[in-house]
Amino acid sequence: MPSALPTGDPAPADGSLPPPAMAELGDRPISLYLHVPFCATRCGYCDFNTYTSAELGSAPGASRTAYLAAARAELDLAAHVLGPRTVDTVFVGGGTPTLLAADELVGLLNNVRDRFTLAPGAEVTTECNPESVDEAYLNALVAGGFTRISFGMQSARPHVLKVLERRHTPGRVADVVGWARAAGFGSVSLDLIYGTPGESVDDWRASLAAALACRPDHISAYALIIEAGTRLAAQIKRGEVPPPVDDDQADFYEVADRELTATGLDWYELSNWSRPGHECRHNLAYWRGDPWWGVGPGAHSHVGGVRWWNVKHPRSYTDALRHGRSPAAAREVLSADSRRVERVLLESRLSSGLPLSVLTPSEQARVRDLVARGWVALNEDALTLTLQGRLLADAVVRDLLD
Structure with a gap:
């Protein structure tokens, strides 16, 4: 099951923020995160707030249509609370955002434009599983205003992908990166995971080499964390696969830094390397404590020292907004x-x-x-x-x- 939300204090039903938080915000621009909670399957290592069709069932309020209506309603709420506002970055994450049709994903971005001013040169990113898109889909995203895409590659080794329960074949990544370039994305990123049970240093070097052969602008490389409640955690507990070894993960990190730096990708955050000018501006906003509003089930937000988080389940999320309430589960004033x-x-x-x-x-x-x-x-x-x-x-x- 996905990880639990913190407790916090009650959040106001109208979504309002304390006057000191609004005063600190002033006329500063914000970032928007849009959480799409759907996945075709749940990977064994994942504890993100995502749901498959089997998990959601057919109950009202959990459909893709209901989610899109609720997301629009939360954007209305954000515009009401924040007032006229410029948006510097938009990041669509999940889940698998590209399980939405291309026109639905572009429609979400248009919903942002309808309520806020999208800054000139705004960074607009979507995450993407390689198996979920084709050339026409990527062309539609660029035409609709997306400027950056982040593909979940994870590994180039089939046995590593099998342990992670990732569905794409290794060669698929090179195809989708090529299509993204041809479509006109200004920045292409690849996500990698190291330290998977059964992965050797040579496996990791091969994954780095395959990623770099695609000539991405940005690479994120994360150590695998075994989260309680995931299938992978249960497999390790039963002794079916070995746990990650901290010393091995340190070796993997050093290999990554050496290989990535040698090809012109410089580290700018512990787990992120990029070519100059291709740093993820949205994530930098998080690390620098800038204001952002998170739309969607389980999404977190921060404005002026106030942090809040939405209810997790899509049905609870859509129900709150359908009844004119903020979907926030709780908040804290730091x-x-x-x-x-x-x-x-x-x-x-x-x-x-x-x-x-x-x-x-x-x-x-x-x-x-x-x-x-x-x-x-x-x-x-x-x-x-x-x-x-x-x-x-x-x-x-x-x-x-x-």
């Missing part, structure tokens, strides 16, 4: 210190570094020791993780904070 700590947690992950001014005097005093250990480097008034520090990022933050 204290100034909580926000500061989050800045340390998130901005330390970026190659641009964490400004030393964010740290307390006692925390600043610890930086010298971290430099001596080779975990961080100082760049003017910011600290940046070294390669060794990236491998130990959680320990760096733990040792740094009061």
Whole structure:
């Protein structure tokens, strides 16, 4: 089952935000995340808030049509709460957004345009499973205003894809990247996973080589995390597959950084590398604490130090909006210190570094020791993780904070 939502405090039924949050927002632009909760099948490692047709059944409120109507209603709510607003980035994730028809996906973007001002040069991304699209579909997305696409490649090795329960064949990725280029996407990204049970370093090198042969603009490489409640976690518990090994994952990361950097992809966040100018601006907004509104079941939002999250199930989500209520399950108003700590947690992950001014005097005093250990480097008034520090990022933050 998907991971549980936090508890938090009650969220107002009208979706309103506290005056201090709106004052901080001012006339700043926002980012929009649109969560499409549908998948053809559930992969064994996945605990995202997604649902297959079998899981949803035929009850009213869980259909694709009902979801699209509810998403439009939440965009109406966002426009009412935020007022006239420019949107810098739009990211459609899931789930598998491309299980929607191309005109439905473009329709969602048009719904955004109807309610907000899309900034000139706005970054508009959709995630995509390679088996879910063809040339005509990708052409329709570009014609409709999508500028960036992120394909879930995960691996080039069939036995690794089998453990992950991914359905596409390895060669499919090269095809869809070629179609995306021909369609006119300005930026193409590939997602990879390393540390899958049974994956060797040579397997990982082969996946990196296959990804790089596609000449993507951006690669995300994530260590496999075994989430409780997933089929893969149950298989490991039963001894059917071995668990990931931390030392192996560190080796995989070092291989990735070396291979990606050698081909002109520079790291800009712990798990992300890109060619200059192709960093994911939407995700950078998250890491920098910028304002965003998440539309869809289980989507999270943050504006002016207020974080809230929607109910998870599509039926509950559509029911709330059908009755004129915010779909928020709960929210929290962050204290100034909580926000500061989050800045340390998130901005330390970026190659641009964490400004030393964010740290307390006692925390600043610890930086010298971290430099001596080779975990961080100082760049003017910011600290940046070294390669060794990236491998130990959680320990760096733990040792740094009061």
